[in-house]
Amino acid sequence: MCTTASARPRRCPDVAGIDVDRFRAAFPALTADIERLVTCESPSADRAAVARSAEVVAAMGTAHLGAAPEEIVLDGRTHLRWRLGDGPRRVLLLAHHDTVWPLGSLDTHPFAVRDGVLRGPGCFDMKSGLAMAFHALAALSYVDGVTLLVTGDEELGAPSSRELIESEAAGCAAALVLEASADGGALKTERKGISRYDVLLHGRAAHAGLEPERGVNASMEAAHQIHAVAALADPAAGTTVTPTLLSAGTTTNTVPAAGRFAVDVRVRDVAEQARVDAAIRELRPVLEGAGVEVEGGPNRPPMPAASSAALFRRAGQLADRLGIGPLTSAAVGGASDGNFAAGVGTPTLDGLGAVGGGAHADDEHVLVDELPGRTALVAALIEDFLPVRKDAQ
Known part of the structure; x- marks a missing residue:
């Protein structure tokens, strides 16, 4: 030191x-x-x-x-x-x-x-x-x-x-x-400053053609959460919140049981970094039966x-x-x-x-x-x- x-x-x-x-x-x-x-x-x-x-x-x-x-x-x-x-x-x-x-x-x-x-x-x-x-x-x-x-x-x-x-x-x-x-x-x-997150979506698989209503679609939950995350940006303050890498599902005829997307956050001051961090950690599922989990956090001040x-x-x-x-x-x-x-x-x-x-x-x-x-x-x-x-x- x-x-x-x-x-x-x-x-x-x-x-x-x-x-x-x-x-x-x-x-x-x-x-x-x-x-x-x-x-x-x-x-x-x-x-x-x-x-x-x-x-x-x-x-x-x-x-x-x-x-x-x-x-x-x-x-x-x-x-x-x-x-x-x-x-x-x-x-x-x-x-x-x-x-x-x-x-x-x-x-x-x-x-x-x-x-x-x-x-x-x-x-x-x-x-x-x-x-x-x-x-x-x-x-x-x-x-x-x-x-x-x-x-x-x-x-x-x-x-x-x-x-x-x-x-x-x-x-x-x-x-x-x-x-x-x-x-x-x-x-x-x-x-x-930079914060990086992975938002994990948990759903339930079902046959997409026979009984999609029995599933909980992680892709749809991801869409809801992506909109919520993107809304945290504040251009006037120089804060960008950008959903980036996205994945969900396993096959084309199955309701996705899981998904995830990455989030890149850039801020000019620590107060904004803390605000966005708190908001992302407060994400809650929109679809009944879905789950949302957040990993990551501030990377550089x-x-x-x-x-x-x-x-x-x-x-x-x-x-x-x-x-x-x-x-x-x-x-x-x-x-x-x-x-x-x-x-x-x-x-x-x-x-x-x-x-x-x-x-x-x-x-x-x-x-x-x-x-x-x-x-x-x-x-x-x-x-x-x-x-x-x-x-x-």
Whole structure:
């Protein structure tokens, strides 16, 4: 756990020798590291693949940082933690090395860099950001008090790593998240919270042609419940409640005895998350003889704009001095591990990774010309929260 530290930057308002040209000179090494990460496939649900990826990440980080990480295996999922220096924990860098892409994706989406665009499964979300973290840290002469946490289950909602993230974030002056940028390179200054549910419908089977009246139709009960759930959305508050995956029944000539549907909830504040949660848990069957059961609940708390406001202002100042400003910001519906850091009260800035697009899609890509400047910005932000060494004064 981090010890309590001031949220105010401790350095004078320059960039202490950091410049974009330095990272431009290191560009071939950065792209080589990105290629190494991308070509080690790591789908979140495949624990063995994630473990193999962790070996590659650990070796790369050890080479850059001069220290091996702690390997933390939770529920069979491999996470890596570098705690640099012996001083109080001040800055947490968050990254993940798992992706949504299944094994074999490289056969159809090979790694390539052409015409200023880098492609490959997971390059944008978020293996480029992970490589950037290593290069930013390696460029700093003093990193005492920095923790780099690389999780292996972010794309699943961090089922095993949530408590680890919250523990590492608590009390830090800043959490910097190397997730990919929003459109046009915007930093992510607000993220919605997520809740996920499975609504199970219980009915009674009967022959659909001979005696359907003897059954209790789980499909019809699902229709009633889907309407009730969808009505919980509040567009004015930014709350979306979306029934998604649906299934019911076993054969075409049988009244369905069981069914289920999934629900995706996105909210801007915890009050809305609590309201929707309470309402979903109060669902009651409409058809006589039917049953309704609810599984799941809140998955990630919201990352409100207030948690990133001061950090975004400081990032803008640093970007201007580096010659890569002005920065833009965006509120997004997707969540990240940064939601957990913000949820424990740690100032959090997200979307500091690669600029590009197509996350989780066939056109996933990174704009290579943006990599040096973004990496320099990450290095400057890290340094900004570290105390000046006594021997450097």
